[in-house]
Amino acid sequence: MRYEEFTIEGRNAVLEAFRSGKTIDRVFLLDGCQDGPIKTILREAKKRDTIINFVQKERLDQLSTTGKHQGVIAYAAAYEYADIEDMFRLAEEKGEPPFLILLDNIEDPHNLGAIIRTANQAGAHGVIIPKRRAVGLTATVAKASAGAINYTPVAKVTNLGATIEELKERGLWFVCADLDGEVMYNLDLKGPIGLVIGSEGDGVGRLVKEKCDFVAKIPMKGDIDSLNASVAMGVLAYEIVRQRGDKQIN
Secondary structure (H helix, E strand, C coil): CECCCCEEECHHHHHHHHHCCCCEEEEEEECCCCCHHHHHHHHHHHHCCCEEEEECHHHHHHHCCCCCCCCEEEEECCECCCCHHHHHHHHHHHCCCCEEEEEECCCCHHHHHHHHHHHHHCCCCEEEEECCCCCCCCHHHHHHCCCHHHCCCEEEECCHHHHHHHHHHCCCEEEEEEEEEEEHHHCCCCCCEEEEEEECCCECCHHHHHHCCEEEECCCCCCCCCCCHHHHHHHHHHHHHHHHCHHHCC
């Protein structure tokens, strides 16, 4: 299901968006404002575990396109998020072991869009992103995915580390990309797998990395020591495809 409205301004509009069940990624509220409508919006946001930012009026004025924000601006998702169960169902329908992409600290919408696009082409059954320190399903992400966002489920989770633990109990094992890992060709990347990719600058966070079963290094011959996150994901995803064999993709 697609949402056409991405930025919502004004008290009534934001409250209606919450009450209609729209997925609100983030809400900006005027710091110090304690009146009834703002308190109601705050309550709705907390109920849905939406990220809340208390900001000064100058910041709201900056974000506003209408000039009539009334102390509140919300960012709605451009597309509805999926559940992880949807990904397992997709794998089952295709008769394949689950192949999931997990992203840590990816804040660039073009990177996320490119990752969703590559995930779709590589036959991954879904992409999992964290609520914080990450870009959501914005219009820019949708455009950069070149339509793949309509076919590849994207789920948003509160805690990536806890999600990895839960998925391990369901039979998945995890590999993350990092410079200090084992060369990817030497790893067994078959079976139910989660591929964890971090940002170009910071890589995969320490706590998430510690939960991974393997750390994979992409061999690099050049003079710089990192690849763009979406490129690194693509290289590793297709090594997984290669090891699974052609029968896993059409």
